[in-house]
Amino acid sequence: MLTPFYDKSVLFEEIRAFLLAYAPYDPSEITYLTTLEGDLGISGLDADEFMYEFFKRFDIDYTGFELSKYFGPEGFSRKTTIYDLLVEDLIEATYQKKWIDPVV
Numbered sequence: 360m361l362t363p364f365y366d367k368s369v370l371f372e373e374i375r376a377f378l379l380a381y382a383p384y385d386p387s388e389i390t391y392l393t394t395l396e397g398d399l400g401i402s403g404l405d406a407d408e409f410m411y412e413f414f415k416r417f418d419i420d421y422t423g424f425e426l427s428k429y430f431g432p433e434g435f436s437r438k439t440t441i442y443d444l445l446v447e448d449l450i451e452a453t454y455q456k457k458w459i460d461p462v463v
Contacts, residue, residue: 370450377416378446381409391450394443396430403433413449420457428462 375389384399395401401409407426414421429444442462451459 367450367454370453371446373417374446374449374453377413381412389446391445391447393446395445395449397443402430405433406430414458417453418456419452422458423460424458 371391375386378384378389378399379386382399388398393399395409396406406429410421410424410426410430413419414424428441444461448459448461451461
């Protein structure tokens with residue numbers, strides 16, 4: 360289990376390491392404003408698996424999280440989603456230990 364984090368720059372490094380373990384992204388391309396679907400290409404079933412592992416790894420209450428709000432199905436246009444999640448959104452959820460809907 361992770362120890363509590365209070366410094367968001369530490370959280371950023373933890374989440375970047377998690378992303379790099381998930382897929383071989385260029386570390387320099389992952390910033391606070393990197394989008395999961397648009398920049399990293401995470402969508403469809405991959406997005407479902409990624410978010411499940413993210414919530415589990417960082418022990419986040421994901422009540423209210425709706426996958427289709429943030430990720431389109433594989434092979435379709437992103438225009439079906441409402442909002443493209445940012446790494447910054449993952450940091451905030453990790454910091455709060457619960458899902459914070461960035462669209463509200």
